[in-house]
Amino acid sequence: MNAYLFTPTSRYYGIQTATLETPDHRMLAFLVRRFLPDPGRFALLTEHLVTQGERLDNVTEQYFGDPEAFWRICDANRAMRPEELLERMGRRLRITLPEGIPGTPNA
16 A cells, blocks of 8 residues: 555654455555654654643744644654643753654754
């Protein structure tokens, strides 16, 4: 199946699909499992200090201009659940370039 069912801004862009045939011969399509990338592969731009009442969509809009890019902060901070990133005030979130793109901090 087509590996590019999602837009380039999606966390699922480029993830392969597979099919499974059920006992009644129906074909089910699904995405192959996506593993969290190693945060060490991300170039740090800055850190964001979590404050009370923040929402992750607002944080991603502030840094990336896209409220739906929350998954980039999740990946950079090894978070499976987006809500866990904002549970503790004072936490520092890594704000990074996309995986594999080199950069200079605070450039």
